[in-house]
Amino acid sequence: MLCILLNIVPMNDNFIAKWESQVKKGVLEFIILIVLSRKELYGYELITELKSRTDYNVAEGTIYPILNRLKAEKLIQSHWQEMESGVPRKYYKITKEGTKLLQLMITSWDALATSIQRLKTK
Amino acid sequence: MSPLSEQDKKDIRMELDSHIFESMSTRGTEDEIASLLLTLQTLGEPEEFLVQEVAQRKLTQATRTFNPIHITSALLMNMGNGFIHMFKHIAFSLLYLFIFAFSLTSVVKLIVPSRVGYFTDNEGFFHFGISTQIEGKKEVLGFWYVPLSIGIAIVLYLLATLLMRVFNKKPKK
Numbered sequence: 468m469l470c471i472l473l474n475i476v477p478m479n480d481n482f483i484a485k486w487e488s489q490v491k492k493g494v495l496e497f498i499i500l501i502v503l504s505r506k507e508l509y510g511y512e513l514i515t516e517l518k519s520r521t522d523y524n525v526a527e528g529t530i531y532p533i534l535n536r537l538k539a540e541k542l543i544q545s546h547w548q549e550m551e552s553g554v555p556r557k558y559y560k561i562t563k564e565g566t567k568l569l570q571l572m573i574t575s576w577d578a579l580a581t582s583i584q585r586l587k588t589k
Numbered sequence: 590m591s592p593l594s595e596q597d598k599k600d601i602r603m604e605l606d607s608h609i610f611e612s613m614s615t616r617g618t619e620d621e622i623a624s625l626l627l628t629l630q631t632l633g634e635p636e637e638f639l640v641q642e643v644a645q646r647k648l649t650q651a652t653r654t655f656n657p658i659h660i661t662s663a664l665l666m667n668m669g670n671g672f673i674h675m676f677k678h679i680a681f682s683l684l685y686l687f688i689f690a691f692s693l694t695s696v697v698k699l700i701v702p703s704r705v706g707y708f709t710d711n712e713g714f715f716h717f718g719i720s721t722q723i724e725g726k727k728e729v730l731g732f733w734y735v736p737l738s739i740g741i742a743i744v745l746y747l748l749a750t751l752l753m754r755v756f757n758k759k760p761k762k
Contacts, residue, residue, distance in 0.1 A: 509607070510607065510608055510611075511607070511608050511612060511615075512611075515615075525633075526633025526634070527632050527633060528608075528632045528633040528634075528635070528638030528639070529633060529638045531601075531604060531638060532645055536645055539645070539649050547603070552614075554606060555603065556607055556611070557603070557604050557607060
């Protein structure tokens with residue numbers, strides 16, 4: 468019995484970990500848009516904000532292709548700002564189109580959350 | 590990063606420099622080498638994030654310029670990224686291969702004119718391109734086939750590139 472339990476528990480943990488990873492990947496763009504809708508941030512600042520407000524533990528470099536994709540979609544825009552340190556920062560902010568899309572995503576997310584809640588209580 | 594434009598390469602380098610600088614600055618006065626190693630560790634493997642970044646930028650460049658060299662490079666790069674994306678890019682590769690093969694028929698027309706063209710007969714048969722079964726069939730275009738097939742190939746090339754640009758974007762709600 469113990470042997471069976473020892474086999475099953477790690478498999479469930481692994482399944483949950485993979486599932487959580489997929490869910491997090493899926494909503495990362497949504498979360499980035501939410502964070503940028505509040506304030507203009509530079510790359511490293513955005514990563515720090517994501518880590519402090521969520522329990523995201525992804526490789527920091529993976530944020531940049533996502534930002535580039537959002538920028539290609541014209542949902543965010545960026546500009547370089549010279550700093551006293553001599554190392555410029557690239558600031559990102561949400562565009563008007565990004566704000567409109569974010570509202571739709573929030574509506575969609577809330578509807579999904581409500582549906583899942585209903586399923587759980589039935 | 591070599592397939593990218595100079596502007597894109599500079600942009601990526603500057604962004605990575607900025608990230609490394611900010612990350613090391615927040616770690617305070619630790620051992621600089623240890624701080625750098627930790628920064629690079631948390632940044633992640635370049636094969637993981639840089640490949641995606643380069644492939645994404647190359648695809649954007651390809652669909653904006655309509656340049657066949659950029660398109661080929663972008664398709665080859667993106668074929669390596671992701672299983673589903675691979676199928677999408679294989680499909681586009683086959684489409685471009687078809688367009689290229691189709692445009693080659695205009696060259697074959699100059700070499701074997703009797704076997705290439707627009708063939709019809711009285712029974713409703715029609716064939717556009719290279720045909721081996723031409724007995725009883727009439728070729729109606731003559732050497733007009735050459736500019737027509739090149740024109741069709743150009744239109745298909747432009748449409749395929751625009752389609753790839755559309756597929757490159759994610760669906761909006």
